[in-house]
Amino acid sequence: MQPRDLSAHTVYRAGRGIEEVARELGLDPDEMVKLASNENMFGPSPLAVEAIRDSAERMHSYPKSSHADLVEALASMWDADPEQVWLGNGGDGALDCLARAMLEPGDEVLVPKPGFAYYAMSARYHHGEVNEYTLSKADDFAQTAETVLKDYDGERIVYLTSPHNPTGAEFTTEAVRTIAEETDEETLVLVDEAYGEFADSPSKRPLLDEREDVALLRTFSKAYGLAGVRLGYALVPEEWADAYARINTPFSASELACRAGLAALSDDDHVDRSVETAAWAREYIHDELAADTWDSAGNFVLAEVGDAAAVAEAAQEQGVIVRDCSSFGLPECIRITCGTEEDTEHAVAVLNDVIEVVEA
Numbered sequence: 001m002q003p004r005d006l007s008a009h010t011v012y013r014a015g016r017g018i019e020e021v022a023r024e025l026g027l028d029p030d031e032m033v034k035l036a037s038n039e040n041m042f043g044p045s046p047l048a049v050e051a052i053r054d055s056a057e058r059m060h061s062y063p064k065s066s067h068a069d070l071v072e073a074l075a076s077m078w079d080a081d082p083e084q085v086w087l088g089n090g091g092d093g094a095l096d097c098l099a100r101a102m103l104e105p106g107d108e109v110l111v112p113k114p115g116f117a118y119y120a121m122s123a124r125y126h127h128g129e130v131n132e133y134t135l136s137k138a139d140d141f142a143q144t145a146e147t148v149l150k151d152y153d154g155e156r157i158v159y160l161t162s163p164h165n166p167t168g169a170e171f172t173t174e175a176v177r178t179i180a181e182e183t184d185e186e187t188l189v190l191v192d193e194a195y196g197e198f199a200d201s202p203s204k205r206p207l208l209d210e211r212e213d214v215a216l217l218r219t220f221s222k223a224y225g226l227a228g229v230r231l232g233y234a235l236v237p238e239e240w241a242d243a244y245a246r247i248n249t250p251f252s253a254s255e256l257a258c259r260a261g262l263a264a265l266s267d268d269d270h271v272d273r274s275v276e277t278a279a280w281a282r283e284y285i286h287d288e289l290a291a292d293t294w295d296s297a298g299n300f301v302l303a304e305v306g307d308a309a310a311v312a313e314a315a316q317e318q319g320v321i322v323r324d325c326s327s328f329g330l331p332e333c334i335r336i337t338c339g340t341e342e343d344t345e346h347a348v349a350v351l352n353d354v355i356e357v358v359e360a
């Protein structure tokens with residue numbers, strides 16, 4: 001037998017891990033710097049680590065109260081009803097929840113190109129079809145209402161990423177409002193704020209009070225440093241928030257994830273330090289890297305280096321892992337995650353050497 005026709009589906013290729021690369025190159029993993037997956041430079045919140053240790057003894061029970069407590073904490077943080085918080089197994093899991101709630105077979109969605117690969121994957125898993133809007137490099141990947149509306153054709157979900165991965169560009173609240181206004185009443189405008197903590201500009205949260213057709217995506221993977229526990233959520237308008245109960249898997253976030261999330265939410269020091277250091281690193285990379293870079297509101301910087309695959313590979317041989325953006329359709333660009341001061345300075349020095357050699 002065979003599964004259903006999956007020929008339109010693509011396989012997600014994550015940035016490679018340190019152990020994997022170190023083993024292959026015969027390097028010491030402790031000597032390597034990984035700035036390829038936009039992970040937190042300081043690791044997880046120490047309070048979250050402690051919470052996971054403490055909750056290890058409770059792993060035999062379903063995460064009933066921790067799930068409810070986390071939803072409650074997030075609802076209060078966002079001044080929303082608990083029903084409006086849709087927890088998922090990572091932001092990716094929350095994207096699945098939204099696709100499951102919204103898409104009928106054959107419904108179309110609109111995703112950015114270049115952009116985050118999982119939007120299209122999730123839509124296809126849920127029998128959706130995928131169209132793209134283009135962010136133009138010639139225009140510095142500007143994200144305006146017009147960027148999206150010129151390619152909009154009645155899709156059921158429009159995915160916006162602000163700050164955008166991998167370019168770092170943002171949408172203004174006004175642009176999102178215009179997109180929501182100009183698209184059909186039955187079109188959901190999803191604003192992915194996976195990097196929202198790192199941006200100076202405010203969340204698009206106020207739009208959820210104005211409209212029924214805008215939702216947000218947030219994650220614990222980036223600023224909170226919990227990519228490994230898989231915890232994220234959608235914040236949806238009150239009007240249809242009760243749909244979650246009908247499409248959700250029972251306990252979509254684990255006991256460990258919920259405990260870690262609760263602890264991380266209370267760890268302002270960790271988040272503040274991560275956000276401040278990312279702001280410093282963005283500037284540093286911008287100023288010191290021997291390549292053109294784009295302004296970024298996230299914890300990463302996109303840089304134009306010529307042959308990205310060659311630069312990324314040569315840097316990796318020197319123990320610095322960055323993201324070759326060929327898979328985003330940008331074979332001349334790398335994406336460098338903001339590291340600690342030490343790691344960022346080291347990475348930029350290595351990259352500058354490598355860029356010079358590859359260009360020569």
Ligand SMILES: *Cc1c(COP(=O)(O)O)cnc(C)c1O
Nearest residue numbers: 090091092116165194219221232
């Ligand atoms: C990292 C990321 C997410 C969410 O990742 P999870 O680890 O699944 O929470 C969502 N959108 C973008 C653009 C991202 O870069």
